[in-house]
Amino acid sequence: AQSVSQHNHHVILSEAASLELGCNYSYGGTVNLFWYVQYPGQHLQLLLKYFSGDPLVKGIKGFEAEFIKSKFSFNLRKPSVQWSDTAEYFCAAHGSSNTGKLIFGQGTTLQVKP
Amino acid sequence: SAVISQKPSRDICQRGTSLTIQCQVDSQVTMMFWYRQQPGQSLTLIATANQGSEATYESGFVIDKFPISRPNLTFSTLTVSNMSPEDSSIYLCSASLTGPEQYFGPGTRLTVT
Numbered sequence A: 001a002q003s004v005s006q007h008n009h010h011v012i013l014s015e016a017a018s019l020e021l022g023c024n025y026s027y028g029g030t031v032n033l034f035w036y037v038q039y040p041g042q043h044l045q046l047l048l049k050y051f052s053g054d055p056l057v058k059g060i061k062g063f064e065a066e067f068i069k070s071k072f073s074f075n076l077r078k079p080s081v082q083w084s085d086t087a088e089y090f091c092a093a094h095g096s097s098n099t100g101k102l103i104f105g106q107g108t109t110l111q112v113k114p
Numbered sequence B: 001s002a003v004i005s006q007k008p009s010r011d012i013c014q015r016g017t018s019l020t021i022q023c024q025v026d027s028q029v030t031m032m033f034w035y036r037q038q039p040g041q042s043l044t045l046i047a048t049a050n051q052g053s054e055a056t057y058e059s060g061f062v063i064d065k066f067p068i069s070r071p072n073l074t075f076s077t078l079t080v081s082n083m084s085p086e087d088s089s090i091y092l093c094s095a096s097l098t099g100p101e102q103y104f105g106p107g108t109r110l111t112v113t
Helices: none
Strands: A003-006 A010-014 A020-021 A023-026 A031-038 A043-051 A056-058 A065-068 A071-078 A087-095 A109-113 B005-007 B010-013 B019-023 B031-037 B041-048 B075-080 B091-097 B100-102 B108-112
Touching: A003 A087, A010 A065, A020 A109, A020 B010, A023 A031, A023 A087, A031 A065, A031 A071, A043 A056, A043 A065, A043 A071, A071 A087, B005 B091, B019 B031, B031 B075, B041 B075, B075 B100
Parallel strands: A010 A109, B010 B108
Antiparallel strands: A003 A023, A020 A071, A023 A071, A031 A043, A031 A087, A056 A065, A065 A071, A087 A109, B005 B019, B019 B075, B031 B041, B031 B091, B091 B100, B091 B108
């Protein structure tokens, strides 16, 4: 079955610390991958996406993610987090046979302490 | 990108009643979707709203409980019927343009008492 798994449910970091959030997917065939962010009281926003090509993709606000096909992973990274990065982060996947459907991971709550 | 609005933003409803949630997109989109996000949990797809035909429901969701309309390329409604406290959740509308990425509305926070 198609699935997306996020390893960390709750992460607490101090400002300026580096961030890496894990995401693994289980899909057959071609897959498109996404990271979404939900800031407190706001709606889901697209952070970055991977379709093909360079496996290292850069998104908004200094975030990047690396697609590693051999590990079925799409981890999110940021070298130095800020208090304003406190949010819920969701990894999602879309397979070519899904007719548009996104499968979401469980989400990771990131709390950045000032 | 697409800008999506939802109405109402929140509501408190009594058990046994129904609520219709509206979703409006600022441009014509190919696909629209309805999700449920229960407290502290991830998003679960309820159905894909198809323009001009019946919605496609995911396993565990049925048309009698969650009827969906999509009369045109910019608008859709989701009705939560015969509500129970278990239906308390955030209901999200999303849309995709030409690619697979989806844009989300602000959500409707529903509390059933």
